[in-house]
Amino acid sequence: MPKDDLTFMESLWRNHRIPFGSQYWEQGWFGMLFTFIFVAFILLNIKRAGAGKSLFIRRIPGLNAIDEAVGRATEMGKPILMVPGLSDPVNAIAVQAINICSYVTKTAAKFSNPIIMCAYSASMYTLAQEVIRDVYQAEGVPERFDPDSVRFISDRQFAFAAGVSGIIHREQTAATFFLGEFYAESLIFAETANSIGAIQVASSTEATQTPFFIAACDYVLIGDEFYAASAYLTREPVLVGSLVGQDWSKMFAIACILCGVVSQSIFSFTHSRRVEDIVNSAGGDKDKIKAGLAQLKKDEAHQFVVSKFFRQVDPPEDLKVDREKKPAAEKSPEVGIVNK
Amino acid sequence: MNLELYYALSKAAGVVVTVGLFSVLYKENKFYRFCEHLFLGLAAGWAAVGVWTESLHTIWYDRMMGTVDEAGKAQSGGHWIYAALLPVGFMSYMVFSKKHNWMARVPLGIVLGVWSGQQIQAYFDTYGPQVRAGMKPIIGTSGFLVPGADSGINPQVIAANVYWSQAISNFLFMFTLVSVLSYFLFSFEVKNKIILKVNIMGRYLLMIGFGAIFGTTVMMRFTLVIDRMYFIWNEFFYKTLFHGK
Amino acid sequence: MKIKTIPKYTVYLLLVLAASIPLFFDIKMPNKPVDSSAATFKSLMTLEKGDTVLLGTDWTGSTRGESKAELIAILRILMRKEVKFAMWSSADAQSPRCAQDVITEVNAMMKKEGSREYKQWEDWVQAGFYPNSDVAINNVGQDVKKMFSPKRGTDSTGKLRSVMESPVLEKIQKIEDFKLVIDVTASKTSDFHVQFISSHKVPMIFAVTGVMVPETDVYYNSGQIAGFLGGLKGVYDVEVMMDKGLNVPDKDGKIEVASTKVTDQIAGFPGKDNTGSGSKYYPTLHFALALMIVLVVIGNVEMAMARKGAKNS
Numbered sequence: 001m002p003k004d005d006l007t008f009m010e011s012l013w014r015n016h017r018i019p020f021g022s023q024y025w026e027q028g029w030f031g032m033l034f035t036f037i038f039v040a041f042i043l044l045n046i047k048r049a050g051a052g053k054s055l056f057i058r059r060i061p062g063l064n065a066i067d068e069a070v071g072r073a074t075e076m077g078k079p080i081l082m083v084p085g086l087s088d089p090v091n092a093i094a095v096q097a098i099n100i101c102s103y104v105t106k107t108a109a110k111f112s113n114p115i116i117m118c119a120y121s122a123s124m125y126t127l128a129q130e131v132i133r134d135v136y137q138a139e140g141v142p143e144r145f146d147p148d149s150v151r152f153i154s155d156r157q158f159a160f161a162a163g164v165s166g167i168i169h170r171e172q173t174a175a176t177f178f179l180g181e182f183y184a185e186s187l188i189f190a191e192t193a194n195s196i197g198a199i200q201v202a203s204s205t206e207a208t209q210t211p212f213f214i215a216a217c218d219y220v221l222i223g224d225e226f227y228a229a230s231a232y233l234t235r236e237p238v239l240v241g242s243l244v245g246q247d248w249s250k251m252f253a254i255a256c257i258l259c260g261v262v263s264q265s266i267f268s269f270t271h272s273r274r275v276e277d278i279v280n281s282a283g284g285d286k287d288k289i290k291a292g293l294a295q296l297k298k299d300e301a302h303q304f305v306v307s308k309f310f311r312q313v314d315p316p317e318d319l320k321v322d323r324e325k326k327p328a329a330e331k332s333p334e335v336g337i338v339n340k
Numbered sequence: 341m342n343l344e345l346y347y348a349l350s351k352a353a354g355v356v357v358t359v360g361l362f363s364v365l366y367k368e369n370k371f372y373r374f375c376e377h378l379f380l381g382l383a384a385g386w387a388a389v390g391v392w393t394e395s396l397h398t399i400w401y402d403r404m405m406g407t408v409d410e411a412g413k414a415q416s417g418g419h420w421i422y423a424a425l426l427p428v429g430f431m432s433y434m435v436f437s438k439k440h441n442w443m444a445r446v447p448l449g450i451v452l453g454v455w456s457g458q459q460i461q462a463y464f465d466t467y468g469p470q471v472r473a474g475m476k477p478i479i480g481t482s483g484f485l486v487p488g489a490d491s492g493i494n495p496q497v498i499a500a501n502v503y504w505s506q507a508i509s510n511f512l513f514m515f516t517l518v519s520v521l522s523y524f525l526f527s528f529e530v531k532n533k534i535i536l537k538v539n540i541m542g543r544y545l546l547m548i549g550f551g552a553i554f555g556t557t558v559m560m561r562f563t564l565v566i567d568r569m570y571f572i573w574n575e576f577f578y579k580t581l582f583h584g585k
Numbered sequence: 586m587k588i589k590t591i592p593k594y595t596v597y598l599l600l601v602l603a604a605s606i607p608l609f610f611d612i613k614m615p616n617k618p619v620d621s622s623a624a625t626f627k628s629l630m631t632l633e634k635g636d637t638v639l640l641g642t643d644w645t646g647s648t649r650g651e652s653k654a655e656l657i658a659i660l661r662i663l664m665r666k667e668v669k670f671a672m673w674s675s676a677d678a679q680s681p682r683c684a685q686d687v688i689t690e691v692n693a694m695m696k697k698e699g700s701r702e703y704k705q706w707e708d709w710v711q712a713g714f715y716p717n718s719d720v721a722i723n724n725v726g727q728d729v730k731k732m733f734s735p736k737r738g739t740d741s742t743g744k745l746r747s748v749m750e751s752p753v754l755e756k757i758q759k760i761e762d763f764k765l766v767i768d769v770t771a772s773k774t775s776d777f778h779v780q781f782i783s784s785h786k787v788p789m790i791f792a793v794t795g796v797m798v799p800e801t802d803v804y805y806n807s808g809q810i811a812g813f814l815g816g817l818k819g820v821y822d823v824e825v826m827m828d829k830g831l832n833v834p835d836k837d838g839k840i841e842v843a844s845t846k847v848t849d850q851i852a853g854f855p856g857k858d859n860t861g862s863g864s865k866y867y868p869t870l871h872f873a874l875a876l877m878i879v880l881v882v883i884g885n886v887e888m889a890m891a892r893k894g895a896k897n898s
Binding site for chain 2: 056222269276306
Binding site: 409469564 | 594597600601604605608609647648649650651674678679681682713714715716719720723735736737743744745776779780781783784794795796798799803806807808809815816817818862865866869870873874877
């Protein structure tokens, strides 16, 4: 019977070349431990926050701007535009962005301010519709929810950029919120909104796009401030707990790096001395040096260095491709590598 | 239509739409609006066709229905269970129903679950080597500058030593890393003056980094403009209209 | 910042002129390849005839200026060295079409210089487009054979067969069987390659846009990738190295193109046409950047004078 005539379950079990769960083991025991320490920090703090323990979060300056921007749009009687990033499919970043947008919508709903939310992907559109509808219901004004306020524009990056820019121009939005994953289109949005004088609050999880928002927007949440914002605004135990858990994780990472720096410094000191001794005692004999260095490598394999726990990655210089030996005649004399 | 005329027309359309989209720099106008909607429509059409022909047909439909060769002989059997994915996908459309919109959360939950699981899988592979690369020695073991290849010092000795210029560079790297990381701690009110200063330094270093990023991106944007200009002047006017070589 | 003394439209006109006029002239620029470009060049030149590489193309017309130029340079090397490649995409449904157009273009270039035509199925295959980049790239890392098997292509006799049966992929069982994994990208697929493929023992190189250079540099410095071409500079670097080689001394013993990081002597393809968009656009870029610097200086001087005037009044 040909392989393909197996039932689905048979083919799944028989033909699966990779053991289940192997993707987790590829990173080694320390990698798994490292990841699960972070997971444990987050779960522990979510539990703490859920148990009613008041967890502190410092004030984030950019967040005050949200109310200011909504207030200005109310005064001008113009709509508020929100773009919750270009996540496709929906991921944690998109959910965070939607959380902040729901806060903006909540404030806007109180003042009957029109909103426009532009969705990049079908899944984002679905999520945004759900959340925005819920916000209006929670505020007790479900009749104010306009299903057309959440719009799917395009799932092609620059078509989306052109579409959103067009809306900004036509609707003359008073306030714009760009929150989430943004890429090359970030400056197009920010410049367009800037050209019509809209007040802008922005944040991109992509470090490469943050400079453009800083240059063209009024208020910018930098880096992790974006993740902290939804926890700060909503005070939901899950968000607050995970934020505190992330802080613990960052401190753990800092501690690992500092320990690594100290141990690497000590190692370098002893290593350089040993290499010098080997070279000096060999007196120019290359074979002796080679043997000495090989022995040193063996000895040092058992030496404690923090960096050893982290994945060993072959440096680019060691780029080697295992291949079968081929007759010399097959080699092109013109384009091969000629080692010095 | 011959092929040459087809290419000439497609390039001419490209030039017209490029000028149309650039026209927004003057002001929002009907020409720009036409080009914008053309772009949106084309993108939507292309995505619908592309996702089916390049992707869904192969990885879903063929697996469900099986495949046959040109002679109509079966090449591979189908697996009916792939049909079970269809209702899950259709649940997304329930967002338009007032009564059953909760169903739209099911596929979303699946996508989010897959994403979260993958992040746990990928976390260490992504950041482990970077943390390792951050563990650089910050104490020099020899002179200030790295000796050149012509210094007469054994290259293995040069490679094994950490020169003070390297150590200082490593220290700056480590300080930037730690200070920027500490700037993003939110659950502490920093009162200690030294930590506060490290925090502020972190912010300044972050801004320097953003400046460098800004520079590379400006270069990229200029490249895209130059490419458009090349397309208009060289590919269309010179090569297509005037048949230049 | 607003430039008050120069009208906006004059700035646009100047930019159009700066980005157009130098294109009509053949301007030579001195160049020292950056380490990442030199390492990429080495990775590509280490390949031998008959090797197979996995080539991700995740860009569309939006980044044509950089991504297309990078792909042309990479394809020229692969075709000249007669390396087979399986092409696939996961970022955008338009990507396979864009890449296929480039292959046709490069094939025409190869024909012009007297090389044989690169044939689909025998020399390269289109392994398809897969939505959800992260899941797709993870699957390729876990089981490339299972991932690409359903994709069919037309063999030399005109029959539709699985691409895994093609001469390109018939020996590929797992991701490690590729000699090199390449991703020409303008999207997040580079991150996903690092997340899901870097743990496998297969060298990886990227060709990214200028915007992505800072984040890709992190992957390069931590050893997660073997090298990368960053934007137009990367393209120009590789075109120069293709033309003049790397660390190759001339008749007088002088090395024109050298790298401190990659110390091997790597001969390029002297005598062949190695010019591409990098050589055409790179000098023009300098004119455009010079214009921008001048405008920034004028803007700052103007602003300082306006502030001083406001203080005095």
